[in-house]
Amino acid sequence: MLDQTYYKKADEIISQHGLEPASLIPIIQDIQSEYRYLPPELLRYVAKKLGINEAKAYSVATFYENFSFEPKGKYIIKVCNGTACHVRKSIPILERLYSELGLSEEKATTDDMLFTLETVSCLGACGLAPVLTVNDKVYPGMTPDAAAELIHELRGAE
Structure with a gap:
């Protein structure tokens, strides 16, 4: 379970990009830039906020090699x-x-x-x-x- 600050930060990022499904990639790029990985809990959270089903969000995040669900070093x-x-x-x-x-x-x-x-x-x-x-x-x-x-x-x- 992620700390509440992760969700607050995700909300800030979402507000910068808007609630359109087309904003998924820039939103998850910004989340990954913030944490050096894409926490799966935040991907689910973003999908729900954008009205996208989780499977669609995961298919996008796993299609691009740049996204990582594992924490990375500094x-x-x-x-x-x-x-x-x-x-x-x-x-x-x-x-x-x-x-x-x-x-x-x-x-x-x-x-x-x-x-x-x-x-x-x-x-x-x-x-x-x-x-x-x-x-x-x-x-x-x-x-x-x-x-x-x-x-x-x-x-x-x-």
Whole structure:
């Protein structure tokens, strides 16, 4: 059960976009931006407010890869594994990050909710490969050592 403040915030977001069914995507985008994930309870709440059945709301939220029902860390790290990055050795970077963060393909977020590690098919920065992003900030020409150093810097900023 979510704290009442989540519902108040959802109401604020809904009021910015209106009660039209077409507002579903921008509303849930804003909710996810606020909490770094889309709490399923809020998706149901928004659907009810907009007069959309829950199945329709879930079909929209699950269709788009950008939405996540799982809480994410403060720092969301996306490692590109597209062709250019893969050829330029993105996998050793990913493996080093898994090791540094104590994560795996099955466990994407650290227990302290500081880091979430994801792989993506392409970040659209092929000329800068291998690339990773942290909260959408691009880090080009990465190496395993540079990725480990970045983790230490981010931890130090806390």
